Amino acid sequence: MSDYKLSASLAEHEDDVRGVVFPNSHLIVSASRDATTRVWKLLSQKPPKYDCTISTHGSSFINAITYLPPTKSYPEGLVISGGKDSIIETRQPGKPPEDNAEALLLGHAHNVCALDINPRDGLIVSGSWDGTGRLWKIGKWDCEAVLEAHGGSVWAVLAYDSDTIITGCADKLIRLFTPSGKLLHTIKGSADVVRALCRVPSDHPSKADFASAGNDGVIRLWKLDGRQVGELHGHESFIYSLVDSPNGELISSGEDRTVRIWRGSECVQTITHPAISVWGVAVCPDNGDIVSGASDRIVRVFSRDSDRQAAPEAIQAFDESVKSSSIPQQQVGNGNINKEKLPGPEFLEQKSGTKEGQVVMIQESNGSVSAHQWSQGAGRWMNVGTVVDAAGSSGKKTHHRGKDYDYVFDVDIEDGKPPLKLPYNLSQNPYEAATKFIQDNELPMSYLDQVANFITSNTQGATLGQPSQPEPAAADPWGSGRYVPGENQSSTAAAPTPTTSSRSQVLPQKSYLSIKTANLRTIKKKIEELNQQLIAEGSKDISLTPSMLSTLSEMLPPLEASLANTTPRSNPSLESGVGLVLTIIARWPPSHVLPALDLLRLLTASTPAAATYLSPTGENLTDILSTSGVFSDQDRPNNIMLATRAFSNLFETPAGRTLADNNFERIHGLIKDATVPSTSNGNSNNNRNLSIAVATLYVNYAVLLTSEPHSSMPSSIDRGLALGDDLTKLVRTSADSEAVYRALVALGTLLGLGEEVKMAANEIFDAEGALKKAEQAVKEPRVKTVAGEIRALLASAKGL
Structure with a gap:
């Protein structure tokens, strides 16, 4: 079988190409850190020429991409992408980026770093830095199941079949789930972070079901029951992407600048790129051609068919770009190169390589060091760059x-x-x-x-010496x-x-915490989409008028500036925006208020107008959130989480702190009823972001209550006791490291209120039991440190 050669170089992206999909011989889709997804349509075969259109244009890195083939509902198919803003966007490829997406899938709390699809069952599978995988139903666009039990970021997902979803995790484990989210099996054996998964072709000699790869540079072949049946060695650094080919091969790419083609247990071709990382690789199911995406911002297509290969001069230019690239010394030879012991150029004529992809370093006559890679297909050493010190x-x-x-x-x-x-x-x-x-x-x-x-x-x-951003x-x-x-x-x-x-010691916490990062453009777009949905459903009476939509648009520039602290926080557009957002929360159904709650969260941190607002009937922010039903709807924990963050962000302004202080009992009651676990069942809320939001709010209340003049007020003691009870329950029942840590910081800060709170922590709340539980559940130095500080404070109350 002949070697792959360059077919086309597609250079439109403005930053690293992070993901690629090759649905058919006429279509390529790519995702980039330039915040775009691009659709490449084949215009002509000889020479291969593509037309590029932007499908998605956001404001954050896009890291993962997949594609739904054409269906009756979506005759062009769907481009499905996710990234830094934690949103999964589904979009018909023919629509311009300014048009509304088919759907925005909301649920992940962190970067979406992996996507896969099962078209037959209409399921999208996603993986995220939030430690979960999620399953989404195409058309319904709801989260069908959350894949939990991970001990780190979910870097890879594979919709293996109708009964099995596979995930690869930063905790070095592979997990198999049912589509309902039930954990079937955990596979140990990976030596490092698992970053890539793929099916293994049915005719593969290993008889493996699927393959995994990751930070140790090894491709492992597995049966579904967890037996490892093979390993493929050749990559010299992280492997980022792994796919199966219709001709029975596996294709991989990684941090060693290469795409590698594997037949059986052997690497049969190595395609070196003039880039630092080859982030993604995909294979065309129609003809076996390959597409790669790399850190030099270029999408490249490779083919074995001479009819689909680029002109000879284009192939030669690609080879020259590889040859002229700079390779940091730390990427080869473990960073240790003794030039005096390197062979000269004559070695390349005298010795053949022992395997595909083998690299040797040669000392040139001018004293420089060049790297050469053995090509089994060509039967010769290929110059793949000049080795340099840390460029x-x-x-x-x-x-x-x-x-x-x-x-x-x-x-x-x-x-x-x-x-x-x-x-x-620097390399x-x-x-x-x-x-x-x-x-x-x-x-x-x-x-x-x-x-x-x-x-x-x-x-x-x-x-770096190699040109890059x-x-x-x-x-x-x-x-x-x-x-x-x-x-x-x-x-x-x-x-x-x-x-x-x-x-310095962690305790007591002295500053207020807030969460203010967001994609305002995306929030605005989602509100507009939901507003159109209300109109289409016959609820025009509660929809936003053109004037209200104008208020929404006018609010965003000063809000963005205020979040960046570049303008005064008092602004007429922000004041009008507060009223609009609270009107949406009060009038719209719970299924539609999520983006409005997110805007409220930003407004409470940005302007005192959120805390001083009164509706025409005299209701303030707390009144409206209390009567809106947000906190009573247990089926929508994300609504509760964002409302809790809105309360937490109040502490960013003096007016907000006053509102939070005056409304403590009401706010605490709302939070406790909705989120704090009872001692009878011992269960914590399974939404980690909600737990973190509650802990953050309690940190801020702890800072407020222990500051002057609050610390000397009798009411502060009572409030501290109420919060201390909640916090010890949260510490005992949560396994999330961030929630536990913040809860401990809040608890330890509240102990500064005096002996009464310390005695209650010892004798009523069983703080020591909570500390032991936290140290067992979260084995992190910071948890151990703050737990030790709390023990010292509690010991002083016992007179020890």
């Missing part, structure tokens, strides 16, 4: 564990212990370095965003994201501190 480095190196690095940062994680060392080379992807640091030190993946962002912000101005301060090659329904926002009470500064 962009000043030449100054820091020694760590026997190796030289451009940077070695100190990261403070636990009080009283030396800082952990975070080594980093690395910040998230690759952060991931390895987290795994080496057995830290939770929830730290990943802040560690990676710390690397980026402290290496600004240092760039510098990482923005919040960039995430694998995505991390927000919007509805919620996020796990980093805060002073919820993340490690990568710094060389001195450590």
